[in-house]
Amino acid sequence: MSIAKTYLPKEAEEKWYSYWLENNFFKSVPDDREPYTIVIPPPNVTGVLHMGHMLNNTIQDVLIRRARMKGKNACWVPGTDHASIATEAKVVAMLKERGISKKDLTRPEFLAYAWEWKEKYGGIILEQLKKLGASCDWDRTKFTMDDNLSEAVIDTFIHLYKKGLIYRGIRMVNWDPQGKTAVSDEEVIRKEVNQKLFYIKYPVAGTSEFLTIATTRPETIMADAAICINPNDERYTHLHGKKVFIPLINREIPVILDEYVEMDFGTGCLKVTPAHDLNDYELGQKHNLQVIDILNDDGTLNDKAEILIGEDRFAARKKIAVLLEEAGQLEKVEEYKSQVGFSERTNAVIEPKLSMQWFCKMEEMAKPALDYVLNGEIKLIPEKFTNTYRHWMENVKDWCISRQLWWGQQIPAYYLPNGQYVIAKTAEEALVQAQQIDVKLTLADLTQEEDVVDTWFSSWLWPISVFDGFKDPDNADINYYYPTNDLVTAPEILFFWVARMIMAGHEFKGQVPFKNVYLTGIVRDKLGRKMSKSLGNSPDPLDLITQYGADGVRVGMLLSSPAGNDLMFDESYCLQGRNFYNKVWNAFLLVKGWKVDDTITCPNHIAMSWFESRFNQAMVEIEDNFSQYRLSEALMATYKLVWDDFCAWYLEMIKPSFVHPADGDPYQNPIDRETYSKTIAFFEDILKILHPFMPFITEELWHDELFGQRSELDCCIVAQLPANGEFNAQILADVESVKQVITQIRNIRNTKQISPKESLALSVKANSGIDYLSYKAILTKLANLNELSLVNDKLSGASNFLVLTDEFYVPLNENIDVAAEKERLEKEREYLQGFLKSVNAKLTNERFMANAKPEVIESEQKKKADADAKIKIIEDALAELAN
């Protein structure tokens, strides 16, 4: 290994990742151990790695690696999602570039291109995950359109259909004119948009009067079926039973009455357009109105519109405003803010459209899925999402599962010439059913439904289907790994995906799919904006890895991500991560440079037993943080243990000193065998607890000869985390005081400008019972003392300070500045007296004494005693100064 002052991650990352792969350390097969399973939220095949994936997968990898090191059989199943709409759009775009139009292709031809595209680009994101160090069992990589997974989709469709949970019907759906498909309610993102409210005048038949309506969508007037007014609206009583003409096309429509209309919105008149608005549709049903659909699938106007045929709806909107203006039928235009739905996948404005679709009933399935969360069988982390979840599950609507696309699982419905249909897994099976209706039918008479199912109708099966739990419901994998343990995903897809997986788990396995759901925050930039490609505010994760190393980026992601909160990502966290692994690297260099001398007896027992206690104490804290999924805090506790306790204190305590002979070169003293071995053992434990966060550097160091000869398979990734050990509270407390003493002396050096090289004498009047002499080695070394003595009386003329109730005196060559010293002491006395006053107030308060817990009273009494003692010491010092 090359020894450099700065650790270079690049060289190690490729090397160790290949090494792990070659030795199958990520691989998992069922055995006697306890399983720990995570299924990856499958990224879209169209995706490239973004910061959200970085966060998500760093968390999953930390959990997986830690479980592996706790002796569990850790299995992280990777894979990708076929993402019908997004992928089909990409493929269509690719074909367009090649001069091919989807319309000119048959379904199989198109699918051949789509698979070609998938094979070429679909694995990119998984390759990127490897750069992060993701320890997935790649042999298990699944794709939501793999044969078995697709088959599961078809089987479950049939199962639900037979149960009466899937039906077909004409409904108002969310139409994505760009994807040319229906989408589910959850796939519609509502955003507030500045719009215009057009006031349009409809001539009233048989009069010269006009009736004015307000609308944001004037291009839909050609689809109007009526004008609706509130029957209680006295302004319009005279119009009851009248008819009006639609401007520009002069089609006559009735004026109808319904209390649905708000009298105080707009003009109090509502245009009713049943084909293009959900409410209008319902109103139309109620009043038996005609449904006139004027939009093509791509959002352009069709011939039913009579005018502006072929124009896109937004172009038509502008033009129609001009036409109305010219016709004198546009009364006014107002600025108006309203909610507009956008397609989650294509970002196109959603048009409500009446169409024939397949739906999945949700209510029955939602009930048990809600119970799992409410009764704690599934824990949402953070807990606050439970409320959101409940709200959604209690108000869930039927799920539109058909998509007018080719890329996906084709719905297993087969239509007979008469329009009836049968549901069957294959055409042959369908024919058998069809022949019960009409014996003369042949295969040629059947046509399969063109539509595919919603992508989420396949991914909701993911935790089961990745283990082949449908085709082979009793196989070893599904029995061993299911239910999985933790699911780590973004809160944005709580309903899309998490809720539905829970439903599917119950419906198809009678069990929860996972026990804990860790909902990560959304990655935002420093200004709090969501990171997105369109804003251009997202750094390229791979660039970050190049710059800071995968370990640095992993640490950076976690440091900026307290559980469940959105995180304001800032590159400086990655810098902190990089600095951290560099610190570890340098600690390693220090230890590696030591020479051992077997003849020296160990002077470091106190330091070693202190660090051991400190380490064990930290282990408890880290475990506690992990158990609450506070990864960021677990990391911080580890960070402080390593940087502060191990590097800044422990290594400094035991580090052999340098000798500067009068003649000759300086040299470093050797270290004794016992300290050396123990320190290496500590270091090895530190590598273990760091490994889940920083897998590359820890693996790199693990194999250095400093830690002895290792066999090929003895590596950090599968090392077992140190068992919990005892810690000695007394020594931990004592060392805290010793550290304070050292800090105080350094402080004196700082303020008096005494060089760290100049050694000092320290006298202690120990009142607290701490045996400072037993810490002599540490004190002498870290405070650079030439003498440590216990005294019974205060030392006059020396610089002094208090730690607990112990008095410390450092004789200096200079004279004490009496005035300054007096001021310092008086200030401290004043503070202590104030403190004492508040303590006394409690202790003399009868109700406090009567109500407070005994241990609280006891602690207050101790505070009082300490403060009393300190004040007495200070007063003595002041009295002496006065002399």
Place this chain on the structure above:
RNA sequence: GGGAGCUUAGCUCAGCUGGUUCAGAGCAUCUGCCUUACAAGCAGAGGGUCACUGGUUCGAACCCAGUAGCUCCCACCA
């Protein structure tokens, strides 16, 4: 319109059942240091009316009520 959550140091956040190390951490800042592991570093220091106003209590960052600001989710007002 309904629901949830947040507001603590310059920044990002901890702070559990009210009292024990209740005012904390990391980063940033300031002051000294190139002290033979590390300047990607070392030593030391400063920094907060716990959003605001009331209430409950012997005692409130913590419980209650109200106010202000921010965020998210859900919802068909044209």
